[in-house]
Amino acid sequence: MPIPARIFADDEELGKKDDDHRPSNGVSIPALWPLSQTPLRIRRRRLAAVFAVLIFLYFFVKHIPTDLGPANKRGNMGVPTAGGRLGRPSAAEQGSSTNQPPHAPGLGSADKHYYNGPIYLNQLAASLHGVAKTGGHRENNRNVLFAVSNLKSASELLPIACEMAVWKRTYVHFTLMGREDLPVEVLKEVNRVSEDCNIHWHDARPDYSAWSTDFRMEISVGSSLGYIHNFLHPQVIITDDPGKENQFFVRAIRAKAKEIGRAVIELPAEAGENLMWITRLDSGSLQAWNNAYVDILIHAPVDSSGSLIRLVQSIENADYFGSRPPHLTIELPPEIDPPTQRFLDHLVWPPIDPSGAPHTSQVTLRRRIPRQSLSVQEAASHFIESFYPARPAESHVLVLSPQVELSPIYYHYLKYNLLEYRYSSYSRGDPSSGLMGLSLELPTEYLNDSAPFETPSADVPLDSGDGHKSTETTPFLWQAPNSNAALYFGDKWMELHSFISNRVAAQNLHSPPYQRSKQISQRHPSWMEYVLELMRTRAYTLLYPNIPASDSIVTVHNELYQPPEEYLTRDLPGTAPSTDGAKPLSDPQEPFTIDPTDITQRSTSPERPLLSTSLLSILPSDGDLPDLDTLPVLSYSGQLLSLADAYKLSNTFATEFRREIGGCKNKAKEQKLLLKKWSTDDLFCLNDDQLPALDMEEKKEESRRVNGMKTTKKAPGAKKDADLDVGRESGAPVVTNVDKSEEAAVEFAAHLARQGQQREV
Numbered sequence: 001m002p003i004p005a006r007i008f009a010d011d012e013e014l015g016k017k018d019d020d021h022r023p024s025n026g027v028s029i030p031a032l033w034p035l036s037q038t039p040l041r042i043r044r045r046r047l048a049a050v051f052a053v054l055i056f057l058y059f060f061v062k063h064i065p066t067d068l069g070p071a072n073k074r075g076n077m078g079v080p081t082a083g084g085r086l087g088r089p090s091a092a093e094q095g096s097s098t099n100q101p102p103h104a105p106g107l108g109s110a111d112k113h114y115y116n117g118p119i120y121l122n123q124l125a126a127s128l129h130g131v132a133k134t135g136g137h138r139e140n141n142r143n144v145l146f147a148v149s150n151l152k153s154a155s156e157l158l159p160i161a162c163e164m165a166v167w168k169r170t171y172v173h174f175t176l177m178g179r180e181d182l183p184v185e186v187l188k189e190v191n192r193v194s195e196d197c198n199i200h201w202h203d204a205r206p207d208y209s210a211w212s213t214d215f216r217m218e219i220s221v222g223s224s225l226g227y228i229h230n231f232l233h234p235q236v237i238i239t240d241d242p243g244k245e246n247q248f249f250v251r252a253i254r255a256k257a258k259e260i261g262r263a264v265i266e267l268p269a270e271a272g273e274n275l276m277w278i279t280r281l282d283s284g285s286l287q288a289w290n291n292a293y294v295d296i297l298i299h300a301p302v303d304s305s306g307s308l309i310r311l312v313q314s315i316e317n318a319d320y321f322g323s324r325p326p327h328l329t330i331e332l333p334p335e336i337d338p339p340t341q342r343f344l345d346h347l348v349w350p351p352i353d354p355s356g357a358p359h360t361s362q363v364t365l366r367r368r369i370p371r372q373s374l375s376v377q378e379a380a381s382h383f384i385e386s387f388y389p390a391r392p393a394e395s396h397v398l399v400l401s402p403q404v405e406l407s408p409i410y411y412h413y414l415k416y417n418l419l420e421y422r423y424s425s426y427s428r429g430d431p432s433s434g435l436m437g438l439s440l441e442l443p444t445e446y447l448n449d450s451a452p453f454e455t456p457s458a459d460v461p462l463d464s465g466d467g468h469k470s471t472e473t474t475p476f477l478w479q480a481p482n483s484n485a486a487l488y489f490g491d492k493w494m495e496l497h498s499f500i501s502n503r504v505a506a507q508n509l510h511s512p513p514y515q516r517s518k519q520i521s522q523r524h525p526s527w528m529e530y531v532l533e534l535m536r537t538r539a540y541t542l543l544y545p546n547i548p549a550s551d552s553i554v555t556v557h558n559e560l561y562q563p564p565e566e567y568l569t570r571d572l573p574g575t576a577p578s579t580d581g582a583k584p585l586s587d588p589q590e591p592f593t594i595d596p597t598d599i600t601q602r603s604t605s606p607e608r609p610l611l612s613t614s615l616l617s618i619l620p621s622d623g624d625l626p627d628l629d630t631l632p633v634l635s636y637s638g639q640l641l642s643l644a645d646a647y648k649l650s651n652t653f654a655t656e657f658r659r660e661i662g663g664c665k666n667k668a669k670e671q672k673l674l675l676k677k678w679s680t681d682d683l684f685c686l687n688d689d690q691l692p693a694l695d696m697e698e699k700k701e702e703s704r705r706v707n708g709m710k711t712t713k714k715a716p717g718a719k720k721d722a723d724l725d726v727g728r729e730s731g732a733p734v735v736t737n738v739d740k741s742e743e744a745a746v747e748f749a750a751h752l753a754r755q756g757q758q759r760e761v
Contacts, residue, residue, distance in 0.1 A: 101208050113179075115211040119220050121227070123203035128231040131200050134171040136232035142283045144170045145234035147225070149178035149249035153240035155191055159272050160238075162197035164279040167624075169426065170286075173232060175202040177221045177249060179209045202228065214248040221252035229260045235283040238265045241322075263290050268322040274409075275321055277416045277615050277623050284425030288394075292418055294326040294487070296398045297387050299525070305339035307402035307560045312343075314406040316351065323415065325350040325362060326398065331386055332367040333565075376590050377504060379566040380527035384500055389490030392678060396437075397493055401484045403561055404554045407610040410440060413545070413553050414487060416615065420625045421543065422489065435477075435628065436492045436540040440485040440553045443544070444606075446638055447480055447532070449521040455546050456632040456640065473620055477541035478634045479646070481531040483524050485554040486542060494678040499534045500527075502684040506661055507591050509686070514660060518592040519636065522567040529592055532636060537657055537683055539650035541633065547618045552608035658683055 101115050135141040146161045148154045154176065165172040176184070184201050193199070204224035206212060212220070228234065237257055242250045257264045265286065267275060278286070296315065300308045308330070315328070328349050332340075349363045366386065374382060389395035396418070400406075407413075417438050443453045456476050488496075507514070520528050534540065545553060616623040633641045635649065658664040662684040676682070 101211060113211060113213050115208050116213050116216050117208070119216065119223065120207045121204060121220070121224055122207055123205070124224060124227060127200070127202045128227065131173070131232065134200070134232065139233055141233060141235065142170045143232045143234045144172055144236055144238065144283055144286060145228065145232065146172065146174045146238045147177055147253060148240060149221070149246045150244070151180050151182065151187070153244055154187060156240050156244070156272060157238065157267070158191050158193060160267070160276065160279060161199055162193065163276060165198045166196065167279055169280070169282040171200065172198070173200045173202060173234065175204045175224070175228065177204045177224060178246060179205075179212065179217065181205065181210055204228070217246070218248040218252045221249055222256045225253065225256045226260070229262070234262065236263045236265060236286040236289065238267065240267060241269050242266055263287055265289050266322055271321070274319070274412070274614060277412065280623055280625065281419055282425050285419035285423045288419060288423035291394050292415070292423070293395045294398050294414070295387055295395065296326045296328045296400060297331070298329070298400050298402060299331040299383060299386075300333065300340070300402055301562045301565060302333045302335060303337055304402050304560065304562060305337050305343065307557065308340060309343050310405055310557070311400060311402050312347065316349070318406060318408050318411050320411050323411070327362045327364070329364040329366065329386060331383070332365060334368050334371045336367070373568060374566050376526040376566050376592065377507070379525065379564065380530050381500060381504065383525065383527045384496060387493065388497065389493060392491040392494050395490040396487055397490070398487045399483060399485070403556050403558070404441070404485050405557060405610065406485070407553050408612055409615055410553050412615045414438065414440065417543065417625065418487065421628065434539060434541060435489070435543060436535060437486055437488040437542050439482045439542045439544045440487070441482060441556065442546065442552070443482070447520045447524070447636060449523065454638070456634070473546050474626055474631060475546050476544055476632045476634060477628070478544050479535050479539070479541050479636045481528045481535065482542060483528055484556055491678055492540065495680060496531060496534055498678065499680040499683070500530050502680055502686065503530060503533070503591070503661065505686055506663055506684050509663065515591060515593045516661070523563055525564045526566050533657065534680070536636065536650060537654040539647050549608055551611040551618045553611060555608050555610055557607060654683065658685070
């Protein structure tokens with residue numbers, strides 16, 4: 001049957017609407033067809049599909065397991081969340097951490113630590129929000145964090161934390177990050193923590209911690225420490241001995257602390273007995289725990305094997321309480337005796353770790369090549385060159401004489417005082433400007449050996465800082481260097497480098513060379529004379545201990561004493577050799593004059609027993625170190641001064657030094673001199689084409705000094721020089737009158753302004 005022509009439109013009309021092709025005459029098609037006209041076959045297929053879906057849902061619901069619990073609590077072995085969730089889970093997900101989670105398929109019931117699900121820190125949020133008053137929103141604050149992963153470590157650290165909280169120099173926080181689910185209140189009761197222990201507690205244990213894998217616990221520790229850091233910004237994190245803590249805790253604390261830039265103090269065993277002095281430190285001092293580096297510098301003279309071996313052995317036997325041992329540098333003479341060589345062949349420093357940790361040698365040996373004796377200038381320069389700080393604010397040098405022997409806890413005293421007076425946030429008196437270092441030895445004589453040294457008497461009333469006077473023995477500040485056992489700060493040692501460099505250059509430019517009278521006995525090395533000049537021009541001091549005679553940090557042995565090489569008998573150029581061993585007159589090229597009749601022999605001072613007990617047992621005021629501005633100040637000659645008088649004398653001496661040694665004759669140019677950081681260029685005028693020679697009056701004055709004559713003529717209005725011999729006639733220190741004139745006050749104000757500018761640079 002042929003198809004009608006108009007049933008389908010032509011190709012060009014396919015896009016037109018159907019209205020254009022409606023039949024003009026025929027039956028119209030209804031819009032909706034009745035349901036009854038739908039084919040029965042199609043309805044049966046739909047009904048079958050619906051019935052099949054209902055059967056599937058029925059069997060799925062019937063066979064759902066009923067023992068899985070909430071989705072977040074199921075015992076899967078997937079990777080937990082990268083960071084724990086702070087706060088509690090939702091009500092649908094909430095589960096008790098005391099209920100054991102189910103084992104994942106394929107794991108035996110013998111595996112105790114198997115749970116690896118998502119991490120919730122249910123108890124941490126409330127405690128962190130409750131300590132806003134501690135100033136944790138600031139980067140620099142007083143917060144200190146103790147962190148433990150087991151109950152035994154908590155028992156070890158709680159007495160230290162409570163003692164630190166009692167001193168109220170820091171806000172102490174204590175956090176639990178281990179597996180034990182013992183409530184905090186029960187832990188406090190078991191360890192007898194009283195209400196006086198003002199510690200802020202933080203429970204950072206995750207849910208189901210007792211069954212968690214090491215991997216889950218490690219992530220939990222790192223995550224919780226991150227939250228604590230965001231809320232508290234603790235300045236330091238204190239933990240127990242790594243050997244006592246869980247390894248997942250040690251790894252996580254070290255990694256996270258490095259990431260957030262916080263120091264970790266890992267206390268050794270028995271810290272509660274030997275390291276209680278850390279409770280007296282503030283957050284600023286504790287923050288620098290791992291940043292303060294010490295280098296030991298020993299200058300070994302010829303034939304000093306016995307003394308050197310004894311000193312090095314005392315260094316090896318000392319307690320370094322987990323801190324990095326200091327680097328050891330030994331300056332050897334041109335000729336080394338066999339006993340010394342054999343000892344050095346077997347020297348291993350620091351000792352090898354029994355645990356098998358990698359060992360790095362911290363020993364440097366330097367042997368001098370020239371065999372001839374060194375001059376005073378050469379010996380001083382050679383010794384100062386032996387050390388230069390890599391980081392002036394953190395690298396310091398401990399100068400030790402082979403004559404000394406160290407106490408087993410010498411490093412306790414050294415680090416305690418270093419952290420307090422160098423890095424503390426609360427030390428008044430600005431230790432970074434006027435304090436040059438720390439002496440470990442209490443001297444027995446004055447610098448020129450003229451009389452026994454007298455410490456500030458106990459009956460001198462001292463201001464303790466809280467309004468009342470104290471008569472208790474106290475350490476003191478003395479404007480005198482020490483060569484037996486003293487720590488010198490890195491920035492001051494750099495300044496000493498600059499001073500000696502300029503001093504030698506100025507001495508070579510003088511015509512004739514200018515000589516100053518020697519103020520220190522010849523039994524001390526020559527570099528001390530230069531240090532004394534720097535201390536007097538800058539008003540620098542060393543902090544000296546004042547502890548009972550029955551205990552000492554170091555003891556000095558005199559039986560093997562040898563005088564410094566530069567002061568041994570040697571003939572001067574152009575003179576006949578000495579036949580009787582007598583000391584020749586001073587070399588006119590040397591910077592200091594020597595009076596042969598004033599040379600004193602090494603006195604026999606008593607050897608004090610070394611301290612072997614706790615450091616706090618010998619320190620006054622229960623180990624609370626006093627503020628610097630409350631300590632007595634002694635001039636180099638032993639005169640008791642106020643800080644104001646010390647600065648006035650320093651300014652007077654600096655002015656004289658610039659004129660006589662520095663070559664600064666132009667007062668207008670001198671007034672333009674400014675202090676530079678770690679530099680002494682302000683004391684010298686070396687940029688001139690030629691330093692002016694001494695005039696005739698100055699030559700006469702210098703001649704009197706060389707010949708040992710006292711100067712009787714002084715210019716009108718001249719100040720009295722502080723270079724006074726110490727107790728030569730009466731055996732007691734000579735007290736110098738401080739000029740109270742208006743000129744001295746103006747100079748003192750200018751000196752303080754320069755000191756302030758130096759600290760700001």
